[in-house]
Amino acid sequence: MRPAEAILPAMTEPNPAHNFLTLMPADEFRALLAAWPRLPAEEADLATAHGRFLADDLSAPEDLPPAARASMDGYAVRAADLFGTSESGPAYLEKAGSVAIHEPPTFALLPGQCAAITTGGWLPEGANAVAMVEHTHDLGAGTVEFRKPLAPNDNVLLRGEDATKGEIALRAGTLLRAPQIGLLAALGIRAARVGRLPRVAILSTGDELVPAHETPPPGRIRDVNAHALSAMVREAGALPSMLGIVPDETPALAKALGAALADHDVVLLSGGSSVGARDCTVAALDSLPQARVLVHGVAVSPGKPTILAEANGRAMFGLPGQVTSAQVVMHVFVLPFLRHLAGACDAFSRAAGRSAVLARNVASRHGREDWLRVALEEREGDLPLAHPRLGKSGLLRTLLDAQGLVRIPATREGLGQGARVEVHPF
Amino acid sequence: MRPAEAILPAMTEPNPAHNFLTLMPADEFRALLAAWPRLPAEEADLATAHGRFLADDLSAPEDLPPAARASMDGYAVRAADLFGTSESGPAYLEKAGSVAIHEPPTFALLPGQCAAITTGGWLPEGANAVAMVEHTHDLGAGTVEFRKPLAPNDNVLLRGEDATKGEIALRAGTLLRAPQIGLLAALGIRAARVGRLPRVAILSTGDELVPAHETPPPGRIRDVNAHALSAMVREAGALPSMLGIVPDETPALAKALGAALADHDVVLLSGGSSVGARDCTVAALDSLPQARVLVHGVAVSPGKPTILAEANGRAMFGLPGQVTSAQVVMHVFVLPFLRHLAGACDAFSRAAGRSAVLARNVASRHGREDWLRVALEEREGDLPLAHPRLGKSGLLRTLLDAQGLVRIPATREGLGQGARVEVHPF
Numbered sequence: 001m002r003p004a005e006a007i008l009p010a011m012t013e014p015n016p017a018h019n020f021l022t023l024m025p026a027d028e029f030r031a032l033l034a035a036w037p038r039l040p041a042e043e044a045d046l047a048t049a050h051g052r053f054l055a056d057d058l059s060a061p062e063d064l065p066p067a068a069r070a071s072m073d074g075y076a077v078r079a080a081d082l083f084g085t086s087e088s089g090p091a092y093l094e095k096a097g098s099v100a101i102h103e104p105p106t107f108a109l110l111p112g113q114c115a116a117i118t119t120g121g122w123l124p125e126g127a128n129a130v131a132m133v134e135h136t137h138d139l140g141a142g143t144v145e146f147r148k149p150l151a152p153n154d155n156v157l158l159r160g161e162d163a164t165k166g167e168i169a170l171r172a173g174t175l176l177r178a179p180q181i182g183l184l185a186a187l188g189i190r191a192a193r194v195g196r197l198p199r200v201a202i203l204s205t206g207d208e209l210v211p212a213h214e215t216p217p218p219g220r221i222r223d224v225n226a227h228a229l230s231a232m233v234r235e236a237g238a239l240p241s242m243l244g245i246v247p248d249e250t251p252a253l254a255k256a257l258g259a260a261l262a263d264h265d266v267v268l269l270s271g272g273s274s275v276g277a278r279d280c281t282v283a284a285l286d287s288l289p290q291a292r293v294l295v296h297g298v299a300v301s302p303g304k305p306t307i308l309a310e311a312n313g314r315a316m317f318g319l320p321g322q323v324t325s326a327q328v329v330m331h332v333f334v335l336p337f338l339r340h341l342a343g344a345c346d347a348f349s350r351a352a353g354r355s356a357v358l359a360r361n362v363a364s365r366h367g368r369e370d371w372l373r374v375a376l377e378e379r380e381g382d383l384p385l386a387h388p389r390l391g392k393s394g395l396l397r398t399l400l401d402a403q404g405l406v407r408i409p410a411t412r413e414g415l416g417q418g419a420r421v422e423v424h425p426f
Numbered sequence: 427m428r429p430a431e432a433i434l435p436a437m438t439e440p441n442p443a444h445n446f447l448t449l450m451p452a453d454e455f456r457a458l459l460a461a462w463p464r465l466p467a468e469e470a471d472l473a474t475a476h477g478r479f480l481a482d483d484l485s486a487p488e489d490l491p492p493a494a495r496a497s498m499d500g501y502a503v504r505a506a507d508l509f510g511t512s513e514s515g516p517a518y519l520e521k522a523g524s525v526a527i528h529e530p531p532t533f534a535l536l537p538g539q540c541a542a543i544t545t546g547g548w549l550p551e552g553a554n555a556v557a558m559v560e561h562t563h564d565l566g567a568g569t570v571e572f573r574k575p576l577a578p579n580d581n582v583l584l585r586g587e588d589a590t591k592g593e594i595a596l597r598a599g600t601l602l603r604a605p606q607i608g609l610l611a612a613l614g615i616r617a618a619r620v621g622r623l624p625r626v627a628i629l630s631t632g633d634e635l636v637p638a639h640e641t642p643p644p645g646r647i648r649d650v651n652a653h654a655l656s657a658m659v660r661e662a663g664a665l666p667s668m669l670g671i672v673p674d675e676t677p678a679l680a681k682a683l684g685a686a687l688a689d690h691d692v693v694l695l696s697g698g699s700s701v702g703a704r705d706c707t708v709a710a711l712d713s714l715p716q717a718r719v720l721v722h723g724v725a726v727s728p729g730k731p732t733i734l735a736e737a738n739g740r741a742m743f744g745l746p747g748q749v750t751s752a753q754v755v756m757h758v759f760v761l762p763f764l765r766h767l768a769g770a771c772d773a774f775s776r777a778a779g780r781s782a783v784l785a786r787n788v789a790s791r792h793g794r795e796d797w798l799r800v801a802l803e804e805r806e807g808d809l810p811l812a813h814p815r816l817g818k819s820g821l822l823r824t825l826l827d828a829q830g831l832v833r834i835p836a837t838r839e840g841l842g843q844g845a846r847v848e849v850h851p852f
Contacts, residue, residue: 046638050657064822065647071820102633104645119748120634120820122645157820177852178661179825182654182749185638186647186822208528208546212472212611219530219548221491221612228608231476235604322545323608355781355809383781394497394546394583396490396612399605426603 023299026332026369026410029308030348032294033337037313039196039265041343046184049176051237052194053343058170060163064186067104068123072155075114075136075144076127079152091146092139099124114144123156130155163187173345195343198238201260202229205246205253205281206271206321224323224396225270229330236335237342238266253284261288261311265341268334271321278305281318285309291316299410300369302393303329324393328371331405331426353404353425356386363414373402374423386421402426449725452758452795452836455734456774458720459763463739465622465691467769472610475602477663478620479769484596486589490612493530494549498581501540501562501570502553505578517572518565525550540570549582556581589613599771621769624664627686628655631672631679631707632697632747650749650822651696655756662761663768664692679710687714687737691767694760697747704731707744711735717742725836726795728819729755750819754797757831757852779830779851782812789840799828800849812847828852 024032041055070076077093085091098116099105109115109126117123117130129150137145162183163169169187170180176194184192204223212222226242233240241264246256253269260267269281278296285291288311295308296318302325307318317334319326340347356376364370374386386406389398404423408415415421450458467481496502503519511517524542525531535541535552543549543556555576563571588609589595595613596606602620610618630649638648652668659666667690672682679695686693695707704722711717714737721734722744728751733744743760745752766773782802790796800812812832815824830849834841841847 046653047656050660065820066642067644069820071818100633100645102646120632120647155818157818161818162822178654178657178753179822179852181657182650182753183822183826185653186650186749188638188641188648190639206527212614213616215614216492218493219526220528221546222614224608224612227472227611228604230473231604231607234476323612327604327608354779392497392581392583392587394491394495396588396605396609400609426605 023297023304023368024295025367026298026300029295029298029300029306029333030336032308033333034340034348036315036337036340038343039198039341041193042196043191044194045191046181046189049184049192049194050178050181052176052197053339053345054170054172054174054176054180055193055195055343057168057172058184058189058192060165060167060169060187061189062163062187063160063165064163064183065157065159065161067159068128069157070099070117070119070121070123070130070155071157072130072132073118074116074133074155075131075146076109076117076121076123077114077129077131077146077150078109078111078126079129079150079154081112081114082129082131082146082149085146085149087147092143093146095138095142095144096124114146128152128156171345173343175344195341198265198338198341199263200233200238200240200338201243201264201267202226202233202240203243203246203256203260203267203269204271205248205269207248209245209271211245225319225321225326228323228327229268229270229319232327232330232335233268233338236338238338248280250280250283250287253280254287257284257291257316258288261291261314261316265314266334266338267314267316268319269316270319270326278307278318281307285316298333299367300329300332300371301365302371303332306333320393322393323396324373324399327399328373328405331424332371354384354423356384356406356421356423357382358406358415358417358419358421359385359387360417361414362388362390362408364408364412366413367410369410370408372406372408373398374404374406374421375401376403376423383420386423399426449723449730449794450721451793452724452726455721455724455726455732455759456762458734459759460766460774462741462763462766464769465624465767467619468622469617470620471617472607472615475610475618475620476604476607478602478623479765479771480596480598480600480602480606481619481621481769483594483598484610484615484618486591486593486595486613487615488589488613489586489591490589490595490609491583491585491587493585494554495583496525496543496545496547496549496556496581497583498556498558499544500542500559500581501557501572502535502543502547502549503540503555503557503572503576504535504537504552505555505576505580507538507540508555508557508572508575511572511575513573519570519572521564521568521570522550540572554578554582597771599769601770621767624691624764624767625689626659626664626666626764627669627690627693628652628659628666629669629672629682629686629693629695630697631674631695633674635671635697637671651745651747651752654749654753655694655696655745658753658756658761659694659764662764664764674706676706676709676713679706680713683710683717683742684714687717687740687742691740692760692764693740693742694745695742696745696752704733704744707733711742724759725793726755726758726797727791728797729758732759746819748819749822750799750825753825754799754831757850758797780810780849782810782832782847782849783808784832784841784843784845784847785811785813787840787843788814788816788834790834790838792839793836795836796834798832798834799824800830800832800847801827802829802849809846812849825852
């Protein structure tokens, strides 16, 4: 750690070796991350596969439903037999039998016949529609009255309507949530190939830091980022390891980064991009045998001093030390990157969340992508108002009070009050 | 299991004992669930507390920040010393020293003095603002030039600005996500009291079901709900146990429900609200010594046959057997209920997700709350179009293709094409 006066001059001069002032455009940074090779796939049972991304297109091994089934309680019929039926001109069909839900019908339906059927029952051969029980009347003696006409396939789940044998039922990169897990179960698939979950090492650097469970002496503060970044990594479905605080010195950093890269897919170093530590971080990375610094500085606010390096296919991020800046960089770049590694398709182009109306003018610099924290004010019958939480990025409050982020593209010089914006939820 | 013909007549006549046709309004059902006693709280470390709900208001044990800190690199000053300063009329201050980030300043700032300071450094006594280094020029020989005026507190994080000692920093019922975990870490709090996670038993009933890993004989289908509901319970943060398939007979159901209630907070029985099984379910519940059936039938679509019973403070839901209806009832009622049990405040009044424009007219019945599955079509510069996925609730496809649910309140008789709607995301 160098004293402040030794550090300050470095800010005003570009470092020719690393071109800190040549910032990478945000879109270029995203493209670089989106081109990173994904982690290998592994087999997982349904409970383990839940919440993960399908590695390959998945073909249906059979038709689903395996046969035409009733989607209502009532009577299976031939739709043609009810042609022209009405309240004043009902049709009368002979009850040929009834279909239990757990056994396929043992009879076929002849013209003029119907069969009682419960929801889920297989249609007898010859039947092509189901009349809802509410529109019928059992007259007894094997005769049923029908008061409404039906079109073929009415109230019927068609064979293969959910999935057709041999066709793709789910695409590679699909997030397996409850409906997808349900589809896998319905198809009798007991395990799926999903992307491996990224193992993420979390290191903090900065001589002012003490572990969060310690009482800091005057001048020092607790390491907030280790805990907050771990939580974010978990929320993205990945596996965080908190590796502690590393001194702000090149040899110690190089040793810690080298050790972390050995058994993690991604290393996050927070604090390593602040003015002084940034030099240490880059020097430490340069000293690692296989590491290449790919990015040092991104045209984004907050998050300008973000560093990205690669070593044997693994990624190392230097994140801002400011807690809120670090969390914004995580939301905008690192969490989509973790989902991409885990197999997500289009991890960086996910649809935004809520639409809102900007509550005030916000200036921005052309060429720089800005991410505003916004607090939403609900309005009855109208889109919510998005209040920018500007200012001090050292304050946790600006994140605690906000519900999401609004992007100001690099091509804009700000957004006006009243502009419709998309809020990316936290 | 009774044959279909024995079941059908029951649909058209009300069961006087249970008033199946007296449906509970959806709002009343929500109010009943929201009044359920929450689960007891337990102590959890930060990693375990993450994703859970704070049980009590949390007071800050200390001021955060503990002292005024610089939020920028630059020079700590007395703002009054820069009054009237401009590019053409700069001020010159004497450099009294520099503040390292990891040690508090050992000197006070006198009028006419400044001190070099890095982001995060504590302000010396007497200083009340920080001039950004970009707006200064170190002339050497202990003199610094300032070209912009400052207001008091500019570029300063004030003592207690994030949290004030003894005041409430986080309210009971708050979901502890990354920013909240960061705040706890910053305050030196190592463990928090959070609501216990609900243990949820999942049972399926229906003679047509076989376990998902088996090949169903003709007429039968795999048990999809066990897997899909487990996934949904996990997504709500609770702990599912799949207890398997129970025969559609009162004694077997009573035994299975009694066993499940013994060591779970919530029991979900799917299929138990279909026409025939509904009677069995209610009979089985009536036969359990401490159980009371509170609700049998809700004025909601889908989900009308939903059953709710209570036994020793534990909740038992009878869910529709149709896979999509069951998942909608989970989203609308059961998942908010699980979050409520776990300590969430306002679990049933969470803000909707995205705003959208309805793509077509949708009819609804007055007095019944409808939940439409919708697929969103993105539109450049406009709200997305919400296409209702109507129809066959036995089809998984209607959920796989949808992004969320739109509520049609019980007071409406449908929504018109072009209406602005709020989409509750899955």
